[in-house]
Amino acid sequence: MRVTADDVARAAGVSRAMVSRAFTDGASISVAKRTHVRAVAEELGYHPNLIARGLTGSRTGLVAVVVGAVARPYEAWLLEHLGQAVRKTGSWPLLIQVGPDDEVDSALENALAYQVDGAIVAAGSVSKRLAERCKSVGVPVVLVGRILNDESADSVCCDNRQGMAEIVDFLVARGRRKIAWIGGTADTFSNLERFAGLKIGLAAQGLEIFDIRQGDYSLDSGLAQGLALLTSPQLPDAIVCGNDAMAMGVVDAARRLKIAVPDQLSIVGFDDIPAAAWDPYLLTTSRNPVQETVDAALELLVSRIADDTQPFRSVRLAAKLVVRSSA
Amino acid sequence: MRVTADDVARAAGVSRAMVSRAFTDGASISVAKRTHVRAVAEELGYHPNLIARGLTGSRTGLVAVVVGAVARPYEAWLLEHLGQAVRKTGSWPLLIQVGPDDEVDSALENALAYQVDGAIVAAGSVSKRLAERCKSVGVPVVLVGRILNDESADSVCCDNRQGMAEIVDFLVARGRRKIAWIGGTADTFSNLERFAGLKIGLAAQGLEIFDIRQGDYSLDSGLAQGLALLTSPQLPDAIVCGNDAMAMGVVDAARRLKIAVPDQLSIVGFDDIPAAAWDPYLLTTSRNPVQETVDAALELLVSRIADDTQPFRSVRLAAKLVVRSSA
DNA sequence: CTGAAAGCGCTTACAG
DNA sequence: CTGAAAGCGCTTACAG
Structure with missing residues (x-):
């Protein structure tokens, strides 16, 4: 059987309330009583039942962490930091993995049933309806990797456009003019912004996109689209990708086709995942500041849990060009 | 405010017990009543409070999932499957990330406080003391990636020795005789078994280990130890690594030193993580059957939750040699 | 099939 | 600082 506060109270000769205190x-x-009760509890092997505490108290200590396909390098990297950050606030992450966008709502619904103290959503999007529901039950939601325009949640995101603008400037300075694009999953916030950033950056240089392809953020899709681009009649002199994984696929494609990188072709990614720095890739990319993103997300969550009347904030973190040898 | 079962009961003109039912x-x-109550609940936006249910009922629907550094490819891959498998049983994974081995105990202790229905431990080890405690409070623990000899928990693990034996046979058949080893984190169950398997396999062939180095399962450590091995006076003709990440580091090392793979040197990993199949690596390795492992782990967990008197089981899953071009 | 009552293990006003 | 009491939102025997 489990040891309860009542057992401890009896053994320590105090009231149950004292055990709680x-x-x-x-x-x-x-101080004396606290020490004594703790000692008795220790001896009996008592640990407060956090579920019972959650029912009474205002907090459960549970925070929903919603992420996409965890096995992907970027998501895995983000989740590692996210999980640690949640722990640092004293809460525990309830892991919610989602596939396509539309699952986020039902996943969050379930998390709400567990009375989570808050939710960090780093995948898909949250419907207006559910955002309202979270708000009405007092569960703050922080979005990571997207900025909400409709003022229904706090959000943190890196500055995709600024990152892309820097990439374009860098490529143009390197003499590139025929810049092609391989986008990630369409309609994704990051993909939309990065694509927009690319177009704006190119326009500012008086250029247009040389060619456009679409992948799904996976290395394989980058490889496939890279092969397609590099075997078409008109070759680009640079390929910018929606993320690092696809850029790595393009590096593989170039290698298969014996196209010299970066001499004949520049390849650029986005995120600066750990693998981007591996020998065979040495990707030039734009660093998505994961640690800062996560820190900001938790700061937003904690401060909203403390005061849910403050206006919603959106934090933009600068991306930073990292030059390696792929461009 | 949150809608409770009482609100629904009142609105539907039934007792609170009926709402629960x-x-x-x-x-x-x-059937009629169920339909009616559900409809009213839907309208009111009622969702059962799972924390309250957890306090009363026998289950919380929470399963602790203990993993190591999530950002590592193997761990990320495992976690993705683990999380999905837990969901498939209708439970939610409480994510517990641990660093060094000794943290597992305290992490599990906390999970116990949340009254988890069970725990899947895929990192570090569980002390005898804590295993006993889990047992006494009726929380089943399933170990993944290690087999327990002291009969205190169910466990699932791939057959590291058999996998290593196959690797050795393959290398010897390829004419390799000077086989070096780069181990992963010392004292790790997988590392111990894989090393043992290598030695036994070599002995069966009348060979000894050519050289021994130690890494920490990271690509960087494989690169560093690979460079060390490949710049020593006596060169091996094969390097077997404790996992794929290190083997990938060795491939990078060989490339830096312009050593032809596999002509001059065979490189072999273990696990068959997704990256092992990427163009620049094309690793020959032994597949750690993650999906089957996870399926077995959940089968063990579920069956023990249903009946905790059955004898402990340990499941060994065959590893499978995957030949690519690194050896 | 249905309801009233007890209880899960805590915390939190309320008195003192 | 301390205790008795009420209550958190459910579920589960127990009667009917």
Whole structure:
């Protein structure tokens, strides 16, 4: 059987309320009593039942962390940081993996049933309806990797356009003019912004996109689209990709076709995932500041849990060009 | 405010118990009433509070998933499958990331406080003490990636020795005799078994290990140890690594040193992570059957939750040699 | 099939 | 600082 606060109270000769206070920081209880109760609890192997505490108290200590396909390098990297950051606030991450966008709503719905203290959504999007529901039950939602325009949640995102603009400037300075694009999953916030950034950057240089292809953010899709681009009659002199994984696929494609990188072709990614720095890729890319993103996300979450009347904030973090040898 | 079962009961003109039954499969309630209650609940936006249900009922629907550094390819890959498998049983994964081995105990302790229905531990090890505690409170623990000899938990693991034996046979058949080893994190179950398998396999062929180095399962450590091995006076003709990531580092090392792979040097990994199949690596390796492992782990967990008196089981899954061009 | 009652293990006003 | 009481939102025997 499990040891309950009642058992401890009896053994320690105090009331159940005292046991509760002994395990609550800042509760009014004498030092002597706290020490004693704790000692008795220790001896009996008592640990407060966090589910019961969650039912009574205002917090469960659970935070929903919604992520996409975890096995992908960027998502895995983000999740590692996200999970640690949640732990640092003293809460535990309830992992919610989602596939296509439309699952986020139902996943979040379930998290709400667990009375999570908040949710960090780093995949897909949240419907207006659900955002309202979260708000009405007082569960703050922070979006990572997208900025919400309709003022229904806090959000953090890197500056995709600025990152793309820097990439374009870099490529043009390197003498590239025929710049092709391989986009990630269409309709994705990051893809839309990165694509927009590319177009704006090129326009500012008086250029147009040389060619456009679409992948799905996977290395394989980058490889496939890269092969297609590099075997078409008109060759680009640079290929900019929606993320690093696809750019790595393009590096592979160029290698298969014996196209010299970066001499004949520049290849650029986005995110600066760990693998971007591996020998065979050495990707020139734009760093998505994951650690800062996660820190900002938790700061937003914690501050909203403390005060849910403040106006919604959106944090834009600068992306940073990282030059390696692929461009 | 949140809508509770009482609100629904009042609105539907039934007792609170009926609301509960309407949301419990198999409870004795007329079809008409169930439909009606559900409809009213839907309208009011009622969702059963799973924390309250967890306090009363026998299950919380929470399963602790303990993993190591999530950003590593193998761990990320495993976690993706693990999380999905837990969801398939109708439970939610409580994510517990651990660093060094000794953190597992305290992490699990916390999970216990959340009254998890079970725990899947795919990192580090669980102390005898904690295993006993889990047992005494009726929380089944399934170990993934290690087999327990002391009969205190169910476990699933691939057959590291058999996998290594096949690797050795393959290399010897290819004419390799000077086989070096780069181990992963020392004292790790997988590392110990894989190393043992290598030695046994070599002994069976009348060979000894040519050289031994130690990494930490990271690509960087494989690169560093690979460079060390390949710049020593006596060169091996094959390097077997404790996992794929390190083998990929060795491939990078060989490339830097312009050593032809596999002509001059065979490189072999273990696990068959997705990246092992990428163009620049094309690793010959032994496939760690992640999907089957995860399926087995959940089968063990579910069956033990149903009946905790059955004897402990350990499942060994065959590893499978995957030949690509690195060896 | 249905309802009233008890209880899950805590926390939090409320008195003292 | 301390205890008795009420209550968090459910589920589950227990009667009917």
